[in-house]
Amino acid sequence: xxxxxxxxxxxxxxxxxxxxxxxxxxxxxxxxxxKSASVHYYFPTKADLGAELAxxxxxxxxxxxxxxxxxxxxxxxxxxxxxxxxxxxxxxxxKMCLCGLLxxxxxxxxxxxxDETKRFFKLNLEWLQVAHKLNDPIDVEQKAANTLxxxxxxxxxxxxVGDNHFFDQATSWLE
Amino acid sequence: xxxxxxxxxxxxxxxxxxxxxxxxxxxxxxxxxxKSASVHYYFPTKADLGAELAxxxxxxxxxxxxxxxxxxxxxxxxxxxxxxxxxxxxxxxxKMCLCGLLxxxxxxxxxxxxDETKRFFKLNLEWLQVAHKLNDPIDVEQKAANTLxxxxxxxxxxxxVGDNHFFDQATSWLE
DNA sequence: GTCTATAATTTGATAGAC
DNA sequence: GTCTATCAAATTATAGAC
Numbered sequence: 001x002x003x004x005x006x007x008x009x010x011x012x013x014x015x016x017x018x019x020x021x022x023x024x025x026x027x028x029x030x031x032x033x034x035k036s037a038s039v040h041y042y043f044p045t046k047a048d049l050g051a052e053l054a055x056x057x058x059x060x061x062x063x064x065x066x067x068x069x070x071x072x073x074x075x076x077x078x079x080x081x082x083x084x085x086x087x088x089x090x091x092x093x094x095k096m097c098l099c100g101l102l103x104x105x106x107x108x109x110x111x112x113x114x115d116e117t118k119r120f121f122k123l124n125l126e127w128l129q130v131a132h133k134l135n136d137p138i139d140v141e142q143k144a145a146n147t148l149x150x151x152x153x154x155x156x157x158x159x160x161v162g163d164n165h166f167f168d169q170a171t172s173w174l175e
Numbered sequence: 176x177x178x179x180x181x182x183x184x185x186x187x188x189x190x191x192x193x194x195x196x197x198x199x200x201x202x203x204x205x206x207x208x209x210k211s212a213s214v215h216y217y218f219p220t221k222a223d224l225g226a227e228l229a230x231x232x233x234x235x236x237x238x239x240x241x242x243x244x245x246x247x248x249x250x251x252x253x254x255x256x257x258x259x260x261x262x263x264x265x266x267x268x269x270k271m272c273l274c275g276l277l278x279x280x281x282x283x284x285x286x287x288x289x290d291e292t293k294r295f296f297k298l299n300l301e302w303l304q305v306a307h308k309l310n311d312p313i314d315v316e317q318k319a320a321n322t323l324x325x326x327x328x329x330x331x332x333x334x335x336v337g338d339n340h341f342f343d344q345a346t347s348w349l350e
Numbered sequence: 351g352t353c354t355a356t357a358a359t360t361t362g363a364t365a366g367a368c
Numbered sequence: 369g370t371c372t373a374t375c376a377a378a379t380t381a382t383a384g385a386c
Contacts, residue, residue: 022283106335152328200363
């Protein structure tokens with residue numbers, strides 16, 4: 001992994017734990033074994049780092065999902081796959097969704113970070129609409145909004161109450 | 176309003192916009208017309224302020240709701256009332272739920288702030304279980320978890336995409 | 351690419367006067 | 369209750385050497 005990717009990975013952990021203000025160039029630098037001035041070589045400003053972090057997170061998240069139609073064709077329920085991906089992020093990483101946290105803080109984020117965060121949600125809503133349409137083509141817009149909100153909220157509350165079982169309880173009715 | 180309450184109100188706005196790290200004693204002091212050293216007279220540490228903020232927010236939130244049985248008796252659907260209270264917080268204050276944001280940041284919060292945040296969710300889940308039981312006494316625990324998650328998530332995503340209509344879309348199936 | 355050095359600002363917190 | 373004065377630490381960022 002390149003230094004640049006190491007920095008982004010370190011930043012991801014921090015942001016997913018405590019939000020945008022929970023990482024500093026000095027901390028990241030120390031974790032990857034360089035000096036904070038060198039971080040500015042890769043990312044001119046903190047906003048640049050934050051924006052690239054959200055962008056890569058989004059791209060990786062969508063790539064891991066794959067196309068709804070392809071999932072369906074291999075006998076899987078796309079919505080189930082979607083739920084499982086959120087569940088894994090919570091249980092394995094033991095952390096919030098990066099863009100969930102950033103989304104909640106949106107009013108205080110630099111413009112370019114805000115834009116990338118918004119992009120995450122737009123792409124997820126599109127994906128969910130297509131996925132729902134494959135199951136039952138009625139009210140897909142509402143269903144997509146409902147599914148996404150429920151999963152983000154379930155992650156958040158699970159973290160808050162310190163109980164992963166809560167996530168399964170909250171999402172038990174998702175087809 | 177006392178200086179202490181003015182400080183808490185100013186802090187609430189900051190936290191609901193950008194999280195726990197988005198307020199400082201100096202900023203709060205300036206907003207209410209005193210010096211930062213004087214803020215320490217009311218709240219010895221930042222964690223003390225944060226904890227009292229979450230506690231008052233919770234108490235106020237529960238008081239505004241009232242008892243589910245009482246709502247039912249006056250011809251209202253308690254769940255509808257509950258949804259409306261979240262909706263108002265988003266549309267009128269144009270801000271996230273205080274404890275929603277704190278909950279997402281929980282791993283990086285001082286212990287006493289974390290505890291008060293947890294209390295908010297525990298009380299809300301209790302309230303929702305009672306409320307759901309009045310409508311249909313089956314699966315009330317799942318229903319409570321589902322309702323709370325959906326509302327917190329819908330607030331979060333609405334903020335992120337900058338569209339209040341999203342909230343209504345996501346929550347349209349809540350009875 | 352990485353460093354040293356440093357600037358300018360902000361932060362939480364305390365001591366002690368009034 | 370509120371102030372001045374101050375501290376130690378952390379923050380984002382830049383200039384310039386190697």
